[in-house]
Amino acid sequence: xxxxxxxxxxxxxxxxxxxxxxxxxxIALSEEAKQNISKCREYLDAKLKSQRxxxxxxxxxxxxxxxxxxxxxxxxxxxxxxxxxxxxxTGERVPIDIVKLMLLLKVQSLSYGHSGAQLxxxxxxxxxxxxxxxxxxxxQGSLGxxxxxxxxxxxxxxxxxxGEVYYQGEITAAAKVLENMGWEAVKLQSKEGLALLNGTQxxxxxxxxxxxxxxxxSYLADLIGSLSLEAYDGRIEPFDKSIHxxxxxxxxxxxxxxxxxxxxGSTLIKREKKHVQDPYSFRCMPQVHGATKDTLGFVRKTFxxxxxxxTDNPNIFVEEDKIISGGNFHGQALALALDYxxxxxxxxxxxxxxxxxxxxxGLRGLPVFLVNDPGLNSGLMIPQYTAASIVxxxxxxxxxxxxxxxxxxxxxxxxVSMGANAATKCLKLLxxxxxxxxxxxxxxxxxxxxxxxxxTSPFLEAVLEKFREVVPFIAQDRILHEDITAAIRFLKDYExxxxxxxx
Numbered sequence: 059x060x061x062x063x064x065x066x067x068x069x070x071x072x073x074x075x076x077x078x079x080x081x082x083x084x085i086a087l088s089e090e091a092k093q094n095i096s097k098c099r100e101y102l103d104a105k106l107k108s109q110r111x112x113x114x115x116x117x118x119x120x121x122x123x124x125x126x127x128x129x130x131x132x133x134x135x136x137x138x139x140x141x142x143x144x145x146x147x148t149g150e151r152v153p154i155d156i157v158k159l160m161l162l163l164k165v166q167s168l169s170y171g172h173s174g175a176q177l178x179x180x181x182x183x184x185x186x187x188x189x190x191x192x193x194x195x196x197x198q199g200s201l202g203x204x205x206x207x208x209x210x211x212x213x214x215x216x217x218x219x220x221g222e223v224y225y226q227g228e229i230t231a232a233a234k235v236l237e238n239m240g241w242e243a244v245k246l247q248s249k250e251g252l253a254l255l256n257g258t259q260x261x262x263x264x265x266x267x268x269x270x271x272x273x274x275x276s277y278l279a280d281l282i283g284s285l286s287l288e289a290y291d292g293r294i295e296p297f298d299k300s301i302h303x304x305x306x307x308x309x310x311x312x313x314x315x316x317x318x319x320x321x322x323g324s325t326l327i328k329r330e331k332k333h334v335q336d337p338y339s340f341r342c343m344p345q346v347h348g349a350t351k352d353t354l355g356f357v358r359k360t361f362x363x364x365x366x367x368x369t370d371n372p373n374i375f376v377e378e379d380k381i382i383s384g385g386n387f388h389g390q391a392l393a394l395a396l397d398y399x400x401x402x403x404x405x406x407x408x409x410x411x412x413x414x415x416x417x418x419x420g421l422r423g424l425p426v427f428l429v430n431d432p433g434l435n436s437g438l439m440i441p442q443y444t445a446a447s448i449v450x451x452x453x454x455x456x457x458x459x460x461x462x463x464x465x466x467x468x469x470x471x472x473x474v475s476m477g478a479n480a481a482t483k484c485l486k487l488l489x490x491x492x493x494x495x496x497x498x499x500x501x502x503x504x505x506x507x508x509x510x511x512x513x514t515s516p517f518l519e520a521v522l523e524k525f526r527e528v529v530p531f532i533a534q535d536r537i538l539h540e541d542i543t544a545a546i547r548f549l550k551d552y553e554x555x556x557x558x559x560x561x
Contacts, residue, residue, distance in 0.1 A: 064088045065169050069366050072358055076270055076556045078162070079155070084188045086161060087169060087180065094171025095180055096166065100246075101376045102174045106248055116174075116249045116372070116381070130517075137251030138218055144211035144255055147196030152209065152260075154192050154224055159263035160213055161187045162523065163365055167257055171367045172375065174249035182217055182244055191235055194222040195260075201466060202389035202459075202477030205370065206260030209478070214254040219243035246337035249374075256370035261392045262483035264360045268396070271488050272354055272403055273559045275495065276347065278549055279406045280313055282499045283343050284320040286413040287327075287336075288514040289505035293420045294318075294327050296341040309351030312561070316343040324515040333422070339412035346409050358560075387546035393477030400484045402454040407491040410498045413444040417501045418442055428504045428532075435535045438501055441542060445497045448490045453488045486553040496545035500529060500538075507531050 063078050064104050066088035075081070087095075104115070123370055152160075155322045163181050168175045186192065193216050199208025215221025216232035286292075295301075321327050335341065372383040400502060418438050420426030429437025459480035465472045506514065513519060528544045 062086050063312055064091075065166055066090050066095070067170060068167055069362070072266070072269065072362060072560055073556050074161075075162075075266055075365075075549050076559065079159075079270075080556075085165065085184055087165075087184065088206060089362060091169035092177060092210070093171060093174060095177045098374050099176055100176055102249060102374060102381075103247075116252075119492065124343070134246060134248070135444055137246035137248065137462075140251035140255060141211050141214050141246070142220065144207045145215055147208040147212050149196050149198030149201040150199055152154065153267075156263045156267050157192045157195050157213070157224075158187060158190075159266055160195065160259045161192070163262050163266070164210070164213065164254070166340035167259065167368055167370065168253060170368050172373045173253040173370050174247075174251045174374050175256040176226060176244075176247055176250065179217065179244050179246070179250060179254075181242070185239075185241070186216065187397040189239070190225070191216070191239075193222040193232070194224065194229060197482050200259075200260055200478035201464070201471075202261060202393055202475035202479070203387065203473070204467070204471050206255035206258060206389075206478055207255050210255045210257055213259070214251075214422065217254070218242040218246065223444045246330055249372075253370045256349050256387045257365060258369045258387060258389050258392060261389050261396070261481050264478075264485060265357070265396060267489055268399060268481070268484050268524040269354065269358050269361060270348075271485075271492075271561070272357075272399060274552075275403065275406060275488065275491055276351055276354060277316075277554055277558060278495055278552065279347055279350075279410060280316045280326055280343070281320060282410070282502060283340075283347070283409070283413065283516075284317050284494050285502040285506065285518055286417060286498060287317070287340050287343075288321070288324060288341060288482060289417055289424070289502045289509065290336065290413070291326070291329075291331065291509070292336045292340045293331055293333075294321065297321075297338070297344060302344060307348055308355070309353075310344045310348030312351055313348040316553070318341065320517055321356075321431070321515050322517070324513070324518070326509060326512045326514050329512065334439070337405055337412070337416055339409050340417060343409070346405060349422070350402040350406055353398055357395045357399045360391055363393075364392060366404060376429075381470060389475040389477030390460065393475040393480045395460040395462045396477060396480035397456075397485045400480070400487050401456045403491050404449075404456045404482075407445075407452050407494040410444070410491075410494050411449045414445055414494075414498045414501045417505050424505055424508055427535075428501060428508070429535075437532065441497045441500060444542070445494045448494050451489050452490050452494075455483045455490070455517045459483065479490050492549055493542070493546055496549050497542060499525065499549070500541055500545045503529065504532055 062084045193213045195209050195212040200206040219233045221232050297317050302311045302314045330424050369386045418427050426432045427437030427439045429435045459476040462476045463473050529541045
């Protein structure tokens with residue numbers, strides 16, 4: 059079916075994830091994935107019948123309790139105890155869009171057949187996804203190593219009829235929803251608790267969500283920066299292709315190319331200028347925005363590898379007749395990438411606020427604070443304060459989480475990534491950056507009104523026309539919180555194709 063994505067061993071790309079999310083596609087297992095899962099489970103069941111030696115997490119305790127062997131009659135209880143005892147999340151609830159991504163990515167990881175999950179367990183995770191029965195998960199609790207244990211425990215609780223889920227717009231006890239759906243609770247078999255809890259799907263889901271949002275904000279920064287350049291009566295020369303070919307960073311070239319496209323047909327950009335140069339916040343958009351684009355490329359590559367990986371422990375290799383305990387659950391690669399992404403996207407907000415500052419400064423024929431009768435009216439004085447406050451908070455949020463580590467599990471887990479904290483603060487930073495860009499758009503649109511009858515490009519005029527429908531020209535002081543909120547909503551609703559977004 060066209061509206062279904064079939065999970066297989068084929069590489070899952072960011073473009074596919076964007077398509078799945080945007081089109082709200084259902085998911086299903088390919089026949090290959092079903093065979094991989096079943097074959098691995100059958101091997102593990104047969105192995106346990108003959109295996110006398112302890113195998114970590116299958117017939118032993120967990121973490122620093124790895125030396126305690128568990129008798130066969132208690133193996134099922136062992137896995138359920140693992141899920142229940144690890145559901146120690148706290149803090150804010152994870153946004154439901156990210157919870158849904160967690161389910162998808164957990165299914166993807168289990169589908170390779172190295173985890174030992176039952177096919178029925180994976181199919182139930184798919185049911186949760188397809189019926190929008192989304193577990194309530196909390197943002198705090200993961201150290202980003204030994205997997206995202208606490209968040210994934212909350213993700214897994216509804217499988218066994220425990221915890222809470224979002225269902226039909228309400229938070230409901232999972233047991234009640236299972237009863238309404240006519241579903242039996244899953245009886246976890248050996249190794250399944252670890253298969254579900256060991257993994258990086260909390261970090262990965264946040265990362266995927268953050269990457270897609272960052273690409274959109276990168277595009278919008280180029281768009282809004284182009285509007286500000288026009289409003290400030292800026293020059294086109296710094297975006298000339300020749301400059302960027304001799305310093306050929308891909309992101310720099312792409313930014314200049316995009317801004318030239320946005321400005322095609324503008325009369326404002328072509329008119330004679332009284333000034334020789336523009337401030338860096340305008341002139342160096344290709345170099346600053348471009349560096350962020352190159353960072354995004356690195357982060358995207360890191361997460362593409364991760365979401366197409368097996369990240370639980372131990373791992374089962376049927377053909378080699380091996381069960382190996384390793385450390386694929388360690389999130390260091392993701393933690394570093396998320397910290398890098400935070401730094402790069404903070405710079406998008408940083409340079410945006412500087413353009414806003416220039417626009418309200420009463421330079422280049424614009425009225426101070428972009429309002430008639432300044433003094434009587436404060437105009438757009440204070441939105442710049444707001445942007446500056448947000449940018450300052452973003453600088454605090456760029457303090458890396460990945461350089462921290464706290465010993466846990468009686469010293470057995472003595473180095474952790476803190477990638478989960480890197481993930482949650484990265485999303486906060488991106489929301490902040492979106493607000494800063496919205497404030498710049500508010501200022502740029504206001505400033506361009508004072509450039510009439512000169513006009514910017516047809517493309518940018520069309521954007522301005524749509525924006526004016528939600529944020530009219532500010533003729534005199536009014537409650538600007540409402541305008542900023544409308545501007546943020548405008549950016550959230552602004553549609554960009556996958557090709558534009560991920561280019």
